[in-house]
Amino acid sequence: METILAAFALILDPQVLWVILASAFFGMFVGSMPGLSATMATALLVPVTFFMGPVPAIAAIVTTTAMAIFAGDIPGCFLRIPGTPASAAYTDEAYMMTRQGKGEMALGAALVFSVIGGVFGTIVLMSFAPALADFALRFSSFEYFWMALLGLTCAVIISPQSQLKGIVSLILGLMISCIGIGVATGYPRFTFGYFELTGGVPLIPALVGMFAVSEILRYVVAPRLAAPPVQTRLGNIFTGQLGLIRTYRKGLLRGSVIGTLIGAMPGAGADIAAWVSYATSKKFSRQPEKFGTGHVEGIVEAGAANNAALGGAWIPALVFGIPGDSITAIAIGVLFMKGVNPGPTIFMNNPELLYAVFLSFILANLLMLPVGWLAIKSAGRLLSVRREILMPIILLFCIVGAFATNNTVFGVTTMLVMGVIAYLLEENGFPVAPIILGLVLGSMVEENFISSMQKADGSILGFFSRPIAGTLGAVTVLIWLSPLLLWLWRRRRAAGASA
Amino acid sequence: MFKTWKSVAFAASAMLGLAALAGPAQAAWPERPVTVIVPWAAGGGTDATARMIAKLLQDELKQPFNVVNRTGGGGVVGHSAIAQAPADGYTIGVITIEIGTYRWLGQSDLKTSDYTPIALYNFDPGALFVAANSPVKNAKEALEALRADPKKFKLASGSSIGGAWHMAFGSLMLKAGLKPDQYTWIPSQGAAPALQELVAGGTDFAPASLPEAKSLLDAGKLRSLMVFDTKRTPGYDAPTSMEAVGQAVKAGAWRGVAGPKGMPKEAVETLTRALEKAHKSAEFRDFMTSRGFGLEWAAGAEFVKFMEQSEADCGTVLKAIGLAKN
Amino acid sequence: MRFNDAVFGAVLIAFAAYVFIAASGFPTAAGVAYGPGFFPRLLACLLAVCGLGLVANGLRGLSAGGWVSLSPALREPQGWFGIAIVLGALLGYSWLDDVLGYHLTATLVVSGFMLFLRVRPLPALALGLAAAILTYLVFARFLLVPLPLGPLTGLI
Numbered sequence: 001m002e003t004i005l006a007a008f009a010l011i012l013d014p015q016v017l018w019v020i021l022a023s024a025f026f027g028m029f030v031g032s033m034p035g036l037s038a039t040m041a042t043a044l045l046v047p048v049t050f051f052m053g054p055v056p057a058i059a060a061i062v063t064t065t066a067m068a069i070f071a072g073d074i075p076g077c078f079l080r081i082p083g084t085p086a087s088a089a090y091t092d093e094a095y096m097m098t099r100q101g102k103g104e105m106a107l108g109a110a111l112v113f114s115v116i117g118g119v120f121g122t123i124v125l126m127s128f129a130p131a132l133a134d135f136a137l138r139f140s141s142f143e144y145f146w147m148a149l150l151g152l153t154c155a156v157i158i159s160p161q162s163q164l165k166g167i168v169s170l171i172l173g174l175m176i177s178c179i180g181i182g183v184a185t186g187y188p189r190f191t192f193g194y195f196e197l198t199g200g201v202p203l204i205p206a207l208v209g210m211f212a213v214s215e216i217l218r219y220v221v222a223p224r225l226a227a228p229p230v231q232t233r234l235g236n237i238f239t240g241q242l243g244l245i246r247t248y249r250k251g252l253l254r255g256s257v258i259g260t261l262i263g264a265m266p267g268a269g270a271d272i273a274a275w276v277s278y279a280t281s282k283k284f285s286r287q288p289e290k291f292g293t294g295h296v297e298g299i300v301e302a303g304a305a306n307n308a309a310l311g312g313a314w315i316p317a318l319v320f321g322i323p324g325d326s327i328t329a330i331a332i333g334v335l336f337m338k339g340v341n342p343g344p345t346i347f348m349n350n351p352e353l354l355y356a357v358f359l360s361f362i363l364a365n366l367l368m369l370p371v372g373w374l375a376i377k378s379a380g381r382l383l384s385v386r387r388e389i390l391m392p393i394i395l396l397f398c399i400v401g402a403f404a405t406n407n408t409v410f411g412v413t414t415m416l417v418m419g420v421i422a423y424l425l426e427e428n429g430f431p432v433a434p435i436i437l438g439l440v441l442g443s444m445v446e447e448n449f450i451s452s453m454q455k456a457d458g459s460i461l462g463f464f465s466r467p468i469a470g471t472l473g474a475v476t477v478l479i480w481l482s483p484l485l486l487w488l489w490r491r492r493r494a495a496g497a498s499a
Numbered sequence: 500m501f502k503t504w505k506s507v508a509f510a511a512s513a514m515l516g517l518a519a520l521a522g523p524a525q526a527a528w529p530e531r532p533v534t535v536i537v538p539w540a541a542g543g544g545t546d547a548t549a550r551m552i553a554k555l556l557q558d559e560l561k562q563p564f565n566v567v568n569r570t571g572g573g574g575v576v577g578h579s580a581i582a583q584a585p586a587d588g589y590t591i592g593v594i595t596i597e598i599g600t601y602r603w604l605g606q607s608d609l610k611t612s613d614y615t616p617i618a619l620y621n622f623d624p625g626a627l628f629v630a631a632n633s634p635v636k637n638a639k640e641a642l643e644a645l646r647a648d649p650k651k652f653k654l655a656s657g658s659s660i661g662g663a664w665h666m667a668f669g670s671l672m673l674k675a676g677l678k679p680d681q682y683t684w685i686p687s688q689g690a691a692p693a694l695q696e697l698v699a700g701g702t703d704f705a706p707a708s709l710p711e712a713k714s715l716l717d718a719g720k721l722r723s724l725m726v727f728d729t730k731r732t733p734g735y736d737a738p739t740s741m742e743a744v745g746q747a748v749k750a751g752a753w754r755g756v757a758g759p760k761g762m763p764k765e766a767v768e769t770l771t772r773a774l775e776k777a778h779k780s781a782e783f784r785d786f787m788t789s790r791g792f793g794l795e796w797a798a799g800a801e802f803v804k805f806m807e808q809s810e811a812d813c814g815t816v817l818k819a820i821g822l823a824k825n
Numbered sequence: 826m827r828f829n830d831a832v833f834g835a836v837l838i839a840f841a842a843y844v845f846i847a848a849s850g851f852p853t854a855a856g857v858a859y860g861p862g863f864f865p866r867l868l869a870c871l872l873a874v875c876g877l878g879l880v881a882n883g884l885r886g887l888s889a890g891g892w893v894s895l896s897p898a899l900r901e902p903q904g905w906f907g908i909a910i911v912l913g914a915l916l917g918y919s920w921l922d923d924v925l926g927y928h929l930t931a932t933l934v935v936s937g938f939m940l941f942l943r944v945r946p947l948p949a950l951a952l953g954l955a956a957a958i959l960t961y962l963v964f965a966r967f968l969l970v971p972l973p974l975g976p977l978t979g980l981i
Contacts, residue, residue, distance in 0.1 A: 043541040044968045047566065050550055137720070140701030141685075164882070168837065168875045171868055175844060178865045181572040181606055184686045185861035186660035186822070187851055188572070188606055195579040195607065199571015213911070220907030221899060223942070266695055267688075321714025322695050329691075333542025336710075339789055343714025388942035392935045393956050395911070399918055399934070400960055404970040406576070407567045409919040416915040427827055427896065446864040451685045453859050455653050455701060531978060534971060567971050605852070824852065 007355030010055045011363065019056040020063050020360065024367050027064035028375040031071025034394065035208045035401015037084040038068035038270070039326040044404070046334060054338040055356045061331050062310075062357060063364040066118055069270050069306050070372055073110035073299075074379050077103060079394070081212045085203060086270040086306040088436050089158070089278040089298075091211065096294035108237035109244055109296050110303045111372045113252060115365050116245075117304030120256035121263065121311025122361040125318075132312075133319035136264045141455065142463055145448040146472035147265065148441050151272055153479055154279035155434035158291070165430045172425075173438020174445070176201050184447040196410040203439055205402035205414040210432050212398045213419025216391055223387070234380050237373065244300060251281050251301040259305030263312025269325025270306040270313075271440050277305035311361055318342050318354060528588050528766040532563040536584070536592035538577020540570045544710075544792070545754055548621055549593045551786050552756065555777035560769070573597060573659045575607045582613040584759045588766030591617070591758040596663050596751075599810035603817045604661050605824035611810055615762040616802040618774045619755040621787065622795040623708045624728035625657070625667030626737050628721045630697050638724040638743035641704065642675055649681040655693040655705035656684045661822045664690065667727050667750035668706035669816045674746040680821035694721065708751065709735045710791030727751060734791070753795065753809070755802060771798050827894045831883025837876035845869035910941045926975020927965070931957035 010016065030041040041064050049057035072084030076091035077098045087094075097106035124132070139147075152170060159166025179190045180200030191197040245252065255277040262273040281301035282291045291298055313324030314331075321342040323329035332342055340350055347354060383390065402411035422432045456462025464470040535553050539545040546568060553564035569577035574597045581592035594614065601607040627638065635641045645652060657664030665686075669679040687693040690707040697705040698720045709732050715721045716735075725743035726732055727750040740748045756774060758767070777783050778796055787794055797805050817823040828836075845866050853860030899905065914934045922930045936953030940946065964970040 043568070044970070046541040046546070047550065047969050050554075137695060137698050138700075140696055140699040142701075164875060164878050168872065168879070171872045171875065175865065175868050175872070178868070181575060181659075182861065183573070183659040183688050185851075186573075186604055186606070186686070187861040188575075189851065189861055189865065190847065195572075195583075196576060198579075198606065199576040202571075213915070216911055217908055220911055220942075221896070221904040266692065320695075320718055320720070322691050330540070330542035333544075333547065336790065337547050341713050341717070344718040345714075388944050389939065389952060391942065392938035392953075395914065395938060396931055396935050396956055396960060399915070399931075400964050400970070400972070403972070404964065404968070406569055406571065407971050408569065408580075409922060412915060412919045416912065416919075419915075420912070424826070428830075428833055447686070447688075449864070450859050451687075451696075451701075454683050454685055457683075565969065565971060 004355055006352040007359055010352055010356050011059065011359045013055075016056045016059055019052070019060050020363060020367070023060040023063035024067050024364065024371045027067025028071045028371055030064065031068030031083045032074040032375060032379060033397055033401060034075055034079075034081045034083055034212045035204065035398045036068075036404070037204050037207075038065040038072075038086070039330070040204060040401075040405060041065065041068050042327050042330045046330060049334050050337065054335060054340050054350075054353060057334050057338065058331065058353070058357055059360040061327070061334065062360040063367070065310055065327050066307065066361065066364040067368060067371065069310060070111060070114035070118075070303075070368060071375060073114075073303065074107065074376060077106050077110070078379060078383050079212075079215065081215055081394070082207070084270075085207055085436060085440065086274045086309075088207065088211070088271070088433055089274040090302050092433070093292060093295065093298055096292070097296065097299075100294045102294065102296075104234040104237045105240060105244075105296055106299060107234065107376050108239070108241050109299050111237065111369070111376065112241045112245075113255075113300050113303040114307040114372075115368050116252060117256045117259055118307035118311065118365040118368070119362065120304070121260045121308035122358060122365065124260045124308075125311045125314055125361070126358050129315045129319055132261075132264050133316045136266060136316045136324075137320060137322070138468060139265060140466070140469075141448040141451040142466055142469035143472060144265075144267065144444060145452050145463065146469060146476055147268065148444040148448060149476050150472065150479075151268075151276060151441050152437065152445065153476065154275045155437045157279040158275075158282055159431055159434065161429060161431075166434050169425065169430050169432065169434040170438045173435035174442045175438075176206070176435070177439050177442020178446070182443060182446065184450040196408065199406070200443075201414055201418075201439065202405050202411060203436075204405045205411040206418045206439055207436055208398045208402055209415035209418030210422035210435060212394065213415055214422040214426060214432070216395055217419060217423045219387065219391055234376065237376060244296065248297055248300045251284075251297060252304055254280060254284070255301035255304040256308045259308030260312035262305075263309030263324050264315040266316050266322045266324055267444065269327065270309040273309035273312075274302045274306040275437055278302040307365075314357060318346060318357065319344070528763065528769055529560055529562040531589065532565055533560075533588070534584075534590045535564050535566045536577055536581045536590065537566055537568050538570065538574040538581070538592070538595065538597075539568070541568050544623075545593055545595055547790065548754060548787070548792060551783060552593075552620065552774070552777060555780060555783060556770075556773050559773040559776060573606065573662070575601060575609070578609055579607060581757065582609055582759055586615070586759040586761040586763075588758065588763050588770075591756060591762075591770070594755055594757045596666075596753050596809060596813070599806065599813040600661050600666070600817060602810075603814050603823040611803065611806040613760050614757040614806075615760055615767060616806055617756040617758060617767060617770055617798065618778070619753060619795055619797040619802050619805055620774070620778055621754040622749075622751060622793045623710075623753075623791075624726050624732065624749065624751040624793065625664045625706045626709050626712070626726040626732075626735075627668065627671075627724040628694065628697060628705050628707060628712055629703065629724060630700065631720050631722055633703065633722070635703075635724075638738070638740070641724055642677070642744055645672075645677055645682070645704075649678070650683075652682065652703040653701070654682050654684050655697055655702040656686045657690055657693045657706040658687070659689075660684070660686045661817055661820070663752035664693075664706040664708070665820070666813060666816045667752075668704075669820045670750045670812070671727055671740060671746065671748050673816065673819050674740075674748055675744060679816070679819050684820070697721070708791075709737060713791070732791070732793070733788075753805075755797075755806075774798070826899060827896065829883045829892050830879045830886065832892055834876040834879030834881075834883055837879065838873050841869040841873040841876060844872075907941070910938060914938055922975070923973050924975055926977050927961055927972040928957050928977065929975065931960065 030036040072087035076082040077094040080095035082088045082091040094106045155170045258277045259273040281298045313328045316322040317328035402415040405411045537549045556564045569580045584590035690711040723737040726737040727748045848862040848865035851862035932953040936949045939949035965972040
C-alpha cells in the first residue's frame with residue numbers, strides 16, 4: 001500500500017503530469033501522421049528523455065505509444081492511410097465505413113475499444129506479470145516459427161476477394177523481407193551493391209508508400225473519381241458504443257486477451273496482434289461475409305487487441321528485461337540509461353517505478369477519451385480542407401516521416417518505389433495489406449526456421465517435439481488442411497445421400 | 500543527366516551559401532553543429548555511450564553534437580555512412596568492433612583505412628552463460644563437456660552470425676584448443692533474444708556481456724560461468740577466464756570515435772583533445788562504470804594500430820568458426 | 826492500368842525465375858544446411874505456382890477484357906502528367922534536399938504539386954513555404970530529425 005501511495009506521489013508530481021499531458025498530444029500527433037509510428041515516436045523520445053528522471057521518461061513513453069496506436073486509426077478512417085502499421089489490418093474496413101457515412105461509429109469504436117483493450121492489458125500486466133512472463137520465456141525458435149506461420153495464415157483469411165491474389169501479395173511481401181543482411185544468414189542479399197539496402201527495406205517507408213503514395217497517385221490520376229467526398233462532419237462518436245460493447249462482448253474479450261498475449265511474446269507486438277485478432281474476428285463471426293464491406297466487428301476486436309498488446313509487451317520487459325516489442329526494447333534501454341535495471345530487482349528496489357508504469361498506463365488510457373475525442377474532431381476539421389491543398393501537405397509529411405525512419409533520403413526512395421508497386425497491384429485487384437504482413441513477419445519466419453532446423457539437426461520432427469510448439473504446429477496444419485477436410489467431408493456426405 | 504542537375508543545383512546553392520558566409524574569415528573548428536552517426540539503434544548500449552560523449556563534447560566545444568542513428572545490416576549501413584560522409588570534420592561517428600568483420604564475412608568492403616580513427620573509449624568483455632537448470636556447474640565442466648562431444652550441444656552466437664559475442668566465445672575456444680567450426684551455432688537478433696532462447700532450453704551455452712544478462716541473473720534464470728577478461732567486472736561474481744580455465748583472454752566489444760578518411764588535421768586535433776578531457780571527466784567515468792560499460796583509451800596512431808589488430812583478430816576467429824569468405 | 830491476369834501471372838513467373846536464379850548463387854556457410862538462398866528459392870517456387878494459377882484464370886476470362894485495359898483517366902494526358910508530377914516530386918526531393926536544403930526543397934515540392942492541382946500561384950507559394958517552415962520546426966527543432974539545411978547551414 002505504501003508503495004502504491006509513493007507511486008501516486010511520483011505520478012501526481014506536477015512535472016510528471018505535465019509530461020504525460022504533453023506526451024498525450026505528441027502521441028496523438030505522431031499516430032495520426034502517416035509516416036510516423038509508435039516505435040519511431042519512442043525512438044524520437046530517446047534524446048528528449050535522456051535528461052529526464054526515470055518516472056517522467058517512462059510515463060512519456062507509455063503515454064505516447066498508447067495514444068499513437070489509437071491515433072493510427074484516424075487517418076485510416078478518413079483517408080485510407082493507416083497512421084501506424086498496427087492499423088493496417090483494418091484500414092480498408094474503417095475507410096469503407098466512413099465512405100458509407102458511418103464515420104462516427106468507426107472512429108468511436110476505434111477510440112472506445114482502444115481504451116478498453118488498453119485498460120485490459122494494463123490490468124493483466126498488473127496482476128499476472130510474473131506468471132505470464134515465465135510462460136513467455138518458454139518460447140524458443142520452434143514456437144516462434146509456428147506463431148509466425150499462423151500470423152501469415154491471417155493474410156489469407158482476411159483477403160477480401162481473390163485468395164490467390166492475397167497469397168501472391170503475401171509472397172511478394174516475404175520476398176521484400178529477404179533483401180539485406182539477415183541475422184541468421186549473414187549474407188547481403190539483393191542489395192545490388194547499394195549499402196543502404198544491406199539494412200533491408202524499412203517497414204515504415206514501405207507502409208507509407210503502399211498506402212499513402214498509392215492513394216495520392218490514385219487521386220492525381222482521377223481527382224474526381226478516386227476521392228469522392230468523404231464524410232468529415234461527424235455526429236457524436238460515442239452514440240451507440242454501449243450497444244456495440246454488448247453485441248460484440250465476446251469479440252472484445254477475445255481481442256483483448258489475444259492482444260495481451262501476443263504483446264507478451266518477446267518480439268511480437270501490436271502490429272501482429274491487430275492482424276491476428278482481425279482474422280479471428282472474421283473466422284468466428286456470425287457474419288463473416290460482411291467483413292470488408294464496412295462492418296464494425298473487426299475494428300472492435302482488432303482495435304482492442306493492438307492497444308492491449310502495449311501493456312502485454314511490458315510483461316517480459318519488466319520481469320526479465322526481455323523486450324516484448326520494439327517499443328519496450330527502446331524503453332528498456334532508456335531505463336538502463338537511468339541506472340534502473342528491469343528484472344526481479346525492480347520489484348524489490350524500485351517498486352514505485354513499477355507502479356508508476358502501471359499508473360501511467362491507466363492515466364494514459366483514461367486521458368485517451370478526451371484527447372482522442374479532440375483529435376478526431378480536429379482531424380475532421382483539418383481534413384475538410386480542399387483536397388488539392390491537403391494532398392501536397394500529406395505528401396510532405398510522408399516525405400519527412402520516411403526520411404526520419406533512418407535519417408536518410410533512402411527512406412523517401414523506398415516510399416516512392418513501394419508506392420508505384422502498390423498502385424499497380426491494387427489496380428489489378430491485389431490487396432496491399434498482406435504485403436505489409438509479409439514484410440513484418442518475413443524475417444521472423446526465416447530466422448526461426450533456420451535456427452530451428454539447426455537445433456533439430458535438420459529433422460522436421462523437432463518442430464513438434466516440444467509441448468507448446470507441437471500444439472501450435474498441429475493448429476496451424478489443421479487450419480491449412482481445413483478447406484480440404486471440409487471438401488472431403490461434404491463429398492462423402494453427398495455420396496452417402498445419393499446412395 | 501541527374502549528375503548535371505545536381506551540380507547545377509549545387510553551384511547555385513554554393514553561391515547562395517558563399518554570399519551568406521563571406522563575412523567572417525575561417526574560424527576554428529567547429530564553427531557549426533557536428534553530426535555524430537551511430538550505426539546501432541536508439542536505446543541501445545552504443546547509442547547510450549554516444550549520447551553521453553556527444554553531450555560532453557558539446558559542453559567542451561560549444562557547438563551542438565547531434566546524434567543520428569543509422570541502423571541496419573548489422574551495422575553496415577551506419578559504418579558505411581560514416582566512411583562516405585564528407586570529410587570536413589562536421590560528420591563523425593561511433594564505430595564498433597563489427598567494422599573488422601565485414602570484409603571477412605563478405606558483407607562490405609569497409610576497412611580501417613576508410614576512416615580517420617580518433618579515439619577508442621570503451622571495451623566490454625564478453626561472458627559465458629548457461630541456464631540455471633543446466634547440469635554444467637562451472638566453466639571447467641563446460642569446456643570438458645564441449646571437448647568430449649562437440650555434436651551434443653547447441654551454442655548461441657549471442658548476436659548475429661559473426662557478431663561480437665560469437666567471436667568472443669570463439670576466441671576463448673581457440674585458446675582452449677577447441678575447434679569452433681565443429682559446433683552448431685544458433686544466431687539471434689542480439690543478446691536479449693539469445694539469452695531468452697537459452698532460458699527456454701533452445702540452446703546450451705550463450706555468450707553475452709554481463710550487464711546485458713543482469714536482469715536474468717538477478718531472476719535466477721541464468722548462471723554466469725566466466726568473463727572473457729583479464730580482470731573481474733565489479734558487481735558480478737563471474738571469475739575471469741584465467742581463474743576459471745587457466746586461459747588469459749580479453750575478448751568482447753569495443754567502441755570508438757572516428758571520422759571519414761581525410762578529415763582536416765585541425766579538427767582531428769581539437770576533437771582528440773576534447774575527447775581525452777571528456778574521457779577523464781568524473782561525469783563520464785561515473786556514467787560508464789555505473790552502467791557497466793568498461794573504460795578504455797587509445798588515440799591517434801595507437802587507435803589505428805588497435806583497429807588493425809582487431810581486424811586481423813576478427814579474421815583469425817571468423818576463419819576458425821568457418822565463416823570467413825576470404 | 827489493368828492487365829489481364831495472364832499477363833500479370835507471366836510477369837510473376839519471370840520474376841520468380843529471376844529470384845530463383847539469383848538466390849542459387851548465394852554462398853552457404855560450412856555446416857549450415859539452410860543458407861541465405863533457401864528461403865528466397867522456396868518463395869520463388871511458391872510465387873511461380875501462384876503465377877501459373879493466375880495465367881489459368883486470365884486465359885479463362887480473356888474474352889471479357891483483352892490483354893491490357895487503361896482506366897478511363899489514363900486515356901487522357903492529364904492522368905499521366907499527374908503520376909509524373911508525384912514521382913518527380915519524390916525523386917526531386919531525394920536528389921535535391923542535400924544541396925538545396927530542406928526548406929527550399931519542401932517548398933518546391935508542396936507548391937509545385939499545388940500548382941499542378943490548380944491552386945492559384947500566390948496561395949500555393951505561401952502554403953508551401955508555411956508547410957516547410959512548420960514541419961522544419963516540429964521535426965528538426967523539436968524532434969531532432971537531422972533535416973539538411975543546405976545553403977542555410979550555419980545561418981539558423
